[in-house]
Amino acid sequence: MFSHSSYYRKAAGLSQIQLADKIDISRTHMSRIENSDCAVSLDVVFRIARVLDVPVCKLF
Numbered sequence: 001m002f003s004h005s006s007y008y009r010k011a012a013g014l015s016q017i018q019l020a021d022k023i024d025i026s027r028t029h030m031s032r033i034e035n036s037d038c039a040v041s042l043d044v045v046f047r048i049a050r051v052l053d054v055p056v057c058k059l060f
Contacts, residue, residue: 003034003035003036004058004059004060005033005034005048005052005059006034008052008054008058008059009034009052012051012052012053014051014052016030016031016034017030019048019051019052022047022051023044023047023048023051024047025044033048045059
């Protein structure tokens, strides 16, 4: 469900660890989010969208 974030992350030239650091989560959690392997809070969704400069709807 949230795998589009990896597309926008890569387009922004960020690694998982760089994005995770910017939104204050672990790289492991970022990986699990991108692989739809865990639930993600709205707070984290909005932080990802803000850092990647994309509308939230583009991440789903």
